[in-house]
Amino acid sequence: MRRKFIEFRNVSFRYGDEEPWVLKNCSFEIYENEWIAVIGHNGSGKSTIAKLMNGLLFPQEGEIIINGQKVNEETIWDIRKDVGMVFQNPDNQFVGTTVQDDVAFGMENRGFPREEMVQRIEQNLTAVGMQDYRLTEPHRLSGGQKQRVAIASVLAISPQVLILDEATAMLDPKGRMEIMRTVSKVQEEHQISLITITHDLQEVVQAERVLVMNKGEIWDEATPREIFAKKDALREIGLDVPFVATLTDELKQAGISITNEPLNQEELLEDLWTLHSRT
Amino acid sequence: MDITFKNVSYIYQRNTPFAHKAIEDLSFHIPSGSFVAIIGHTGSGKSTLIQHLNGLVSPSSGEVTIGEYRLTDEEKPKRMKELRSRVGVVFQYPEHQLFEETVEKDIAFGPQNFDIPKADINKRIKEVVPKVGLQEELLKRSPFELSGGQMRRVAIAGVLAIKPDVLVLDEPTAGLDPRGQKEMMDMFYTMHKEEGLTTVLVTHSMEDAVKYADHVIILNNGTKYMEGKPEDVLTQQEALNKVQLDVPEAVQFLQSFEKRFGVTIPFTRQSTKEIAQSIQRYIKEAGSRE
Ligand SMILES: Nc1ncnc2c1ncn2[C@@H]1O[C@H](COP(=O)(O)OP(=O)(O)OP(=O)(O)O)[C@@H](O)[C@H]1O
Ligand SMILES: Nc1ncnc2c1ncn2[C@@H]1O[C@H](COP(=O)(O)OP(=O)(O)OP(=O)(O)O)[C@@H](O)[C@H]1O
Ligand SMILES: [Mg+2]
Ligand SMILES: [Mg+2]
Numbered sequence: 001m002r003r004k005f006i007e008f009r010n011v012s013f014r015y016g017d018e019e020p021w022v023l024k025n026c027s028f029e030i031y032e033n034e035w036i037a038v039i040g041h042n043g044s045g046k047s048t049i050a051k052l053m054n055g056l057l058f059p060q061e062g063e064i065i066i067n068g069q070k071v072n073e074e075t076i077w078d079i080r081k082d083v084g085m086v087f088q089n090p091d092n093q094f095v096g097t098t099v100q101d102d103v104a105f106g107m108e109n110r111g112f113p114r115e116e117m118v119q120r121i122e123q124n125l126t127a128v129g130m131q132d133y134r135l136t137e138p139h140r141l142s143g144g145q146k147q148r149v150a151i152a153s154v155l156a157i158s159p160q161v162l163i164l165d166e167a168t169a170m171l172d173p174k175g176r177m178e179i180m181r182t183v184s185k186v187q188e189e190h191q192i193s194l195i196t197i198t199h200d201l202q203e204v205v206q207a208e209r210v211l212v213m214n215k216g217e218i219w220d221e222a223t224p225r226e227i228f229a230k231k232d233a234l235r236e237i238g239l240d241v242p243f244v245a246t247l248t249d250e251l252k253q254a255g256i257s258i259t260n261e262p263l264n265q266e267e268l269l270e271d272l273w274t275l276h277s278r279t
Numbered sequence: 280m281d282i283t284f285k286n287v288s289y290i291y292q293r294n295t296p297f298a299h300k301a302i303e304d305l306s307f308h309i310p311s312g313s314f315v316a317i318i319g320h321t322g323s324g325k326s327t328l329i330q331h332l333n334g335l336v337s338p339s340s341g342e343v344t345i346g347e348y349r350l351t352d353e354e355k356p357k358r359m360k361e362l363r364s365r366v367g368v369v370f371q372y373p374e375h376q377l378f379e380e381t382v383e384k385d386i387a388f389g390p391q392n393f394d395i396p397k398a399d400i401n402k403r404i405k406e407v408v409p410k411v412g413l414q415e416e417l418l419k420r421s422p423f424e425l426s427g428g429q430m431r432r433v434a435i436a437g438v439l440a441i442k443p444d445v446l447v448l449d450e451p452t453a454g455l456d457p458r459g460q461k462e463m464m465d466m467f468y469t470m471h472k473e474e475g476l477t478t479v480l481v482t483h484s485m486e487d488a489v490k491y492a493d494h495v496i497i498l499n500n501g502t503k504y505m506e507g508k509p510e511d512v513l514t515q516q517e518a519l520n521k522v523q524l525d526v527p528e529a530v531q532f533l534q535s536f537e538k539r540f541g542v543t544i545p546f547t548r549q550s551t552k553e554i555a556q557s558i559q560r561y562i563k564e565a566g567s568r569e
Contacts (some may be wrong), residue, residue, distance in 0.1 A: 015424065040456070041458070041459075042426055042427070042429055042431075042432075042459055043425075046426075088454070089372055089427070091372065136297075140291065140292075142322045142326060143321075143372065143450070144321030144322065145321055145322050148321070166427065170321075170450060170453055171321060171483070172320050172321055172483045173485070173525055174523045175523065238456045238457065238458040238459065239456065243528040243529065243551070247551050250551050250554070250555030251555045251559065253555070254552075254555045254559035255559060256558070256559050265531065265535055268532075272562070273540075275562060
């Protein structure tokens, strides 16, 4: 059995006493060495969950346990050492005057030795393809370059939990795939918990488990295949299914009896091939 | 309005040791009323290009003309404010264009700045808020107390409220949920048609480029790499792969289908339903031949 790393117990949250509840009685668990995707309509509470996980916000009701510790004002400094997060807008997290200072910042805070810092800056900027921009000021980068640097900065601290809040939204599709490959390699090698908040259905397919948010509540929690089988219900709550799932649906409607729920092109082609050779 | 780039280059931090050429010798012409998609890898110069369209930057060399307005290194249009009232730009990160105390004031800022009467502004707000899928109750909220997707919608509403002739969109659907992405693009397209706009869309979505654009321009390292009709340009897998891009998923699928089954179903911007029907016909025929 894998170890529980994060646990939300009946968590409710609102941004002010007069404000509406934006999270309502949410309970879920995230394990060590697991990649979980969080999806949901705009305003469903995804970023709020992320901010609760690293103690930028505290819940009014319920409790959050991370690595065996209850999250509160006393424990949060300890817990934050384990949690790395990339915000939805990278401008909100740049602190350094150059790209390399920015990557160094998190390591300095955690007391990394100088030599290791130098080596990690090099290694992580190279991993995201930004090694040539070491001395550039972060605000002079293009939208996608900012996201790459933000990801390098958080990878450099080797966190136990890595939260990416729409951290690849501005990347071209190939760049997005490469970065996610880098991140998932780190996830496997270091057995960390990876939480990706995303609207990109291709990215969701790669996760082990999906948490679906709707109006501040947990709507479902299952594997990508199980989630994407609920096509119409997903569309009703503002979401959608990947191209392959849509095509499969249309094929069924055109009278082709595909029984599986293919998640990628290879699986669908395989199913069609089987049918084709049978007829 | 017609848009023309003639041998345009743009250098950031010119005449410093950090000088960086983001656009190089770029020429193209966009006739009034077109819907153009600009595509290119991270850092290829897309956002730099579109900042020329409302005079936020001027070319370091070469010439940009938008309708009757002309921009060169020496010459900025005298009527810059007028240009900005006719060219609306939605920036890549919505936070960069939000600053007022409330969402309502933020949407009103553009039209106010262009001296639209108060009564008209209120009418425009009523019109654009549902168009961008924003809940009415958010109007009194600070734009910084919103979710990412909600901020995006406010930024778009603010630009629509200006009622521009040219609509420039820098990845306008990033951060929107899947339904929001589709509804927003459909809304832009309807406006484009009904109001005869000229629309320039920067996007990483090949699907959107194929679906909505009538012309695409591909950038690579600040230069023009390809240009043409979406169905001609966005089906060239090899050429696109060379510059970090790929064909739309439907085209990828049709190509894999061809490899596996040895039959070609040509890509003609058809819907997923039509693709399914072609496959169904092929499988049925294959069955009856045996
Ligand atoms: N600082 C804030 N003050 C008050 N309300 C807020 C604040 N930040 C977010 N909200 C509200 O809380 C709700 C949840 O927001 P959250 O940012 O968690 O959504 P999200 O699921 O991340 O959405 P998106 O996909 O648009 O990023 C929204 O209705 C939003 O308007
Ligand atoms: N303010 C700036 N100062 C200096 N260089 C800049 C500035 N803004 C962008 N650049 C550089 O110019 C090049 C083009 O950037 P631009 O923002 O136009 O790219 P883009 O195609 O929009 O990329 P993305 O898809 O990542 O948004 C990049 O190499 C970038 O680092
Ligand atoms: Mg969010
Ligand atoms: Mg850009």
